[in-house]
Amino acid sequence: MEWNVYLAGEIHSDWREEIEEGVAKENLPVEISAPVTDHPASDNVGVDVLGEEEKDFWKDHKGGMINAIRTRTLIEQSDIVVVKFGEKYRQWNAAFDAGYASALGKKLIVMHPEEHTHALKEVDAAALAVCQTPQQVVEILKYVTVKE
Amino acid sequence: MEWNVYLAGEIHSDWREEIEEGVAKENLPVEISAPVTDHPASDNVGVDVLGEEEKDFWKDHKGGMINAIRTRTLIEQSDIVVVKFGEKYRQWNAAFDAGYASALGKKLIVMHPEEHTHALKEVDAAALAVCQTPQQVVEILKYVTVKE
């Protein structure tokens, strides 16, 4: 069996690459997917493809909805969803993805610095593992996919 | 038909009361539910009922999970979920609830100040209405439940 793992949340550090490298190094039967992490492309895709908007709201709306085609489909196709909350930004989309995944019964792994423990307690309450580092995620993936 | 409406999100202003009053005044066939809004009670319910914890993480975890019994059940029972993002706090639980509701096909109404438009674009993209005031929510509820 090949496991589908979706990496949601923070796009301003290289945590996804670290997980991908760990998965490759351990040769795990894991297919990783993610949102578009090219920030300007993600912000502008709506108006780039569907035409300009004068109001910021509609610019963002068109972009948010095209991104939703990708993110919701990939979450629905996944077995495990890893959600990372970083130190900066509000990252409501990370929490939204966690809720979306949780309602679909996806297995949730949450990564965040300890300082967010209280603010994220409802999200953590839906997770099957709460950790801090990409290495921990790789260890979990190794354990659940190939350990005998 | 009685409509079940769950009011998720911000607990530091009286927006829920305003919606409840509007609904009562218009005599709408709407049953409103909400999370526990007594902040200390909500924070401490885990250890109050299930026993003290030394680590903050487990204190929060036990509380977050008991709150989940309530919030997930009420969201699952609802037809419409209104999610309000306020000016302060990160309110990841509001975004989590929005994602949870969205994945279940609940009809989502999002309230937030215009300044959060960009940060909330993924959440707004899942909503059937984005507004700013409790009065707008009441107008929508009136339209969808009793307008002929």
Added chain:
Amino acid sequence: MEWNVYLAGEIHSDWREEIEEGVAKENLPVEISAPVTDHPASDNVGVDVLGEEEKDFWKDHKGGMINAIRTRTLIEQSDIVVVKFGEKYRQWNAAFDAGYASALGKKLIVMHPEEHTHALKEVDAAALAVCQTPQQVVEILKYVTVKE
């Protein structure tokens, strides 16, 4: 058992009233629901509640989405969905509702003039009854709800 029946489609004739009268006269255990049939209200609800738009597309979009809160919820709550196609207008929303209801396993009754038989063959193929008059709908409702 009370049966929930949603009446979708054409809003320019009094077919809903005829069915409601028939149901009342026969005293059937049927609760009827419908979209907002006040055409201007339905067209303008988006901008009336959520604020003006310069572009027609966004005006319609905001309105279409608020109407969706009502129509999708009522279809999801129904046992039987009756969809009427009239002689005028394209009524894509009637066909959309028929498809939406069909995918949810709702029991579909379609009403349309014979001249539309060919154009509506895919819609009719999803129906458990195809008829022409409100009286036929009342007869079917009587048969399925109270006949012994």
Added chain:
Amino acid sequence: MEWNVYLAGEIHSDWREEIEEGVAKENLPVEISAPVTDHPASDNVGVDVLGEEEKDFWKDHKGGMINAIRTRTLIEQSDIVVVKFGEKYRQWNAAFDAGYASALGKKLIVMHPEEHTHALKEVDAAALAVCQTPQQVVEILKYVTVKE
């Protein structure tokens, strides 16, 4: 991951070929499916396979139901459903497919000329993207499937 994309609606122009060519040129991981676009074959399949009918209604019914074996299965198997409304014909089947796909949570992209904006507002309200050209569809598919 391979994405399944179903192209519903208008069968009188070559928009499907344009999307297929764009997908091939960009080498996207997309498998495209569609209804039978041979119009006479589609109209007659019921009586051709299952025997003649005197009444047009039953001829159409038998054909509509065999087509439903194909179209509903392909929609159910798809991740994204693109629905095109052309200038001619009523195309209720396109709207029916949009409703069917929407109720199943498929990601909906709607194509139509601007002049239909008002008449199609309920359908557009269910879409994650509304556009006019096959090239826009290809751009969206490229963004959601391979953009990093």
Added chain:
Amino acid sequence: MEWNVYLAGEIHSDWREEIEEGVAKENLPVEISAPVTDHPASDNVGVDVLGEEEKDFWKDHKGGMINAIRTRTLIEQSDIVVVKFGEKYRQWNAAFDAGYASALGKKLIVMHPEEHTHALKEVDAAALAVCQTPQQVVEILKYVTVKE
């Protein structure tokens, strides 16, 4: 809690009345539903309401589909489905209803004479109780609904 019990199958003996009397006598919290048991009405409902057909197939088809509005809805609404196979007739509709109920996770009770044990082994394999008399059904209903 009120239990919904649907009584499918044979319509040529008074087994439904016996169960209804037993339920009434024991004052059980059970709401019983059933197909139309007026045989000629059931056979003719299609053409009676929707117009004559020359071919028997279409006459039966229109009738079968109107009956399906009733039977499928009632099975979907039920907690328990009792299916009785009698001595005469092939009663494929009884077996169809058993399969339909089983796939929906309804709790199945099958009644049939011992002589049909072999022929009905696949149906019995989906049942939680196989019995011969209406009195046994009443005893089971009593046990599952009110026994402490």
Added chain:
Amino acid sequence: MEWNVYLAGEIHSDWREEIEEGVAKENLPVEISAPVTDHPASDNVGVDVLGEEEKDFWKDHKGGMINAIRTRTLIEQSDIVVVKFGEKYRQWNAAFDAGYASALGKKLIVMHPEEHTHALKEVDAAALAVCQTPQQVVEILKYVTVKE
């Protein structure tokens, strides 16, 4: 896309082979599955594997349940279910499979001699095609899977 087609019902004629040959000849992207058609093996599998029973009921029960592991799984995995009713035997299991498949939204094709039209009207009412010969089934499969 590969289509999964399950062939349910009659096991006393070679209709499955005819469909398989037709599918092979036309080179259709169809994977065919079926129940065990070795009649004695099917009847005895329960006691052969799980041990003798004195009562016929339990012998049949154990066999019926092992057969259910196979038949229910294959129906659940299929896109199209073809159910054939032959001239002899009551074939309640064929009707049970038709009901089971129908409740799961499988596309149903029913084969039976014309003489059974009335007795099978409820089953036919759930089908998207009703035919008499294996050749017709092959034609339908060809149309829905590869016709352009």
Added chain:
Amino acid sequence: MEWNVYLAGEIHSDWREEIEEGVAKENLPVEISAPVTDHPASDNVGVDVLGEEEKDFWKDHKGGMINAIRTRTLIEQSDIVVVKFGEKYRQWNAAFDAGYASALGKKLIVMHPEEHTHALKEVDAAALAVCQTPQQVVEILKYVTVKE
């Protein structure tokens, strides 16, 4: 809203009565249901209603299946499932009910003595609260149903 709470597991102590009394005393909007707790009746219901068996296996089987009509229906109808593991007996049925409830997304509260912590860790991992006393269950029910 009325909350449905199912009390699964141990039948040899009066924990259910304590919860019922607590719920009544606090006047909570909670409807409680439970399996049959009359042990001999539960053990013998199969043969009492459906006839004697020589083999213990079939006696137990018939009883277990009639009990399943009740327990599975009540679990499916519940919002919250409380599962109590006592000190004696293996109580596999309690763990089975916990797994059944968990897969359906029911909110799980588990009660057990601390000494079983290790042996029950997989069950606890599916729970939203793990406690020891009926009073704690009542406190949780009070908090989730009426606390403001």
Added chain:
Amino acid sequence: MEWNVYLAGEIHSDWREEIEEGVAKENLPVEISAPVTDHPASDNVGVDVLGEEEKDFWKDHKGGMINAIRTRTLIEQSDIVVVKFGEKYRQWNAAFDAGYASALGKKLIVMHPEEHTHALKEVDAAALAVCQTPQQVVEILKYVTVKE
């Protein structure tokens, strides 16, 4: 078709190896999966990956939840779940897995020594086969996957 078979329960004998060998010898189209059977690794995975805990409860909780990522995913992906109860230990997790699988409609095969017949009657009541040896499981798998 490849069948996915999950082997749940007892980890202190070599029954899984016997089934795997039988499947390999018969060359069956069966992919077998299982929980981690390295007992110390399974017990300690929570603290090994996520950090030490002072309380046994949290140590077990973290481990139980990581194991759940694996076991629930594999059960959800499986067609058939085999659950073995051994002579020693309480094995509540085996019963939990049986309940979890049963609620998802997985085909359940239960293995246990005859002495547990009474204590396991609720679990057996959910099974499609109850047996004692790995060889019987292999025979069933052979029958349901390749027998013609």
